[in-house]
Amino acid sequence: MNQFTVNSGTLYVVSTPIGNLFDITQRAIDVLSQVDVIACEDTRHTNKLLTAFNIKNKTMSLHDHNERQRQEQIANMLQQGQSIALVSDAGTPLISDPGFHIVRHLRRENLAVVPVPGACAAIAALSVSGLATDRFSFEGFLPSKSTARQSVLAKLAEESRTMVFYDAPRRAIDTVADIVSQLGGARQIVIARELTKTFETVHADSAENVLAWLQQDANQLKGEMVLIIEGKPRDPDAIPPEAIATLKLLVAEMKPKKACAIAAEIHGVKKNALYQFALDMK
Numbered sequence: 707m708n709q710f711t712v713n714s715g716t717l718y719v720v721s722t723p724i725g726n727l728f729d730i731t732q733r734a735i736d737v738l739s740q741v742d743v744i745a746c747e748d749t750r751h752t753n754k755l756l757t758a759f760n761i762k763n764k765t766m767s768l769h770d771h772n773e774r775q776r777q778e779q780i781a782n783m784l785q786q787g788q789s790i791a792l793v794s795d796a797g798t799p800l801i802s803d804p805g806f807h808i809v810r811h812l813r814r815e816n817l818a819v820v821p822v823p824g825a826c827a828a829i830a831a832l833s834v835s836g837l838a839t840d841r842f843s844f845e846g847f848l849p850s851k852s853t854a855r856q857s858v859l860a861k862l863a864e865e866s867r868t869m870v871f872y873d874a875p876r877r878a879i880d881t882v883a884d885i886v887s888q889l890g891g892a893r894q895i896v897i898a899r900e901l902t903k904t905f906e907t908v909h910a911d912s913a914e915n916v917l918a919w920l921q922q923d924a925n926q927l928k929g930e931m932v933l934i935i936e937g938k939p940r941d942p943d944a945i946p947p948e949a950i951a952t953l954k955l956l957v958a959e960m961k962p963k964k965a966c967a968i969a970a971e972i973h974g975v976k977k978n979a980l981y982q983f984a985l986d987m988k
């Protein structure tokens with residue numbers, strides 16, 4: 707297999723490991739070795755990664771505070787034919803990490819931006835959570851203050867998709883207590899802590915049981931964690947709003963029985979449930 711060769715005038719968005727260094731990809735190593743410069747959140751942190759892979763290359767800082775200033779500079783460097791890698795301290799850049807402003811700017815300037823995919827804590831946690839993965843929402847970091855956190859959680863109480871959050875384990879007891887108060891103690895949650903590292907722990911249970919578990923074991927309040935909350939379970943007898951909208955239109959034009967049969971066919975809903983709804987509507 708040949709080494710991957712970088713193109714000039716291209717920004718490579720390179721994922722790096724979230725713990726276990728073996729999770730770096732060969733393509734990431736090739737790109738980091740060949741680009742003209744590596745833009746990184748913390749040059750000292752990235753230099754440790756480069757040293758581990760025996761990569762000798764130039765770095766430049768790119769973090770939340772200088773990202774907007776850097777975007778013109780990076781665009782100019784690419785226009786002059788340089789190739790650049792963008793990395794964050796760990797995982798996939800832009801995912802709760804810097805890079806969004808740069809990538810948006812370069813896309814608007816029609817410059818080449820290429821992903822070099824790899825580790826991402828949210829996706830790693832989701833993949834082993836045992837919660838539904840067909841539809842999910844990534845919610846980033848929860849607020850550190852309880853009032854703001856409760857308000858975010860309250861707004862998500864009806865969300866039916868699996869929800870993925872980043873949070874600090876030292877706040878885990880307070881966060882899970884807020885989940886119990888806002889979403890109920892029966893809601894299933896998963897704590898995925900220290901993924902790919904020595905003390906990797908994935909614990910799934912109801913919110914109230916997870917709260918008790920955290921309160922008994924101070925070790926669970928260390929390191930880094932992803933928190934996943936099961937979406938609100940759907941009531942199998944609930945009639946979807948689209949079916950109700952269709953039913954209302956049809957009922958104005960035809961007998962309720964026929965309207966229900968058509969709406970049930972279109973939306974895959976039980977005819978009897980719709981008929982009962984149509985009767986209640988009168």
Ligand code: SAM
Pocket residue numbers: 724725794796797798799800801802803825826827828871872873874898899900901902903930931932
């Ligand atoms: N861009 C990164 C990614 O792709 O996962 C995320 C960066 S964000 C600043 C850092 C947060 O990601 C941590 O606070 C934690 O919530 C989560 N995280 C990172 N590494 C982790 C790990 N090894 N285990 C569990 N969570 C992790």
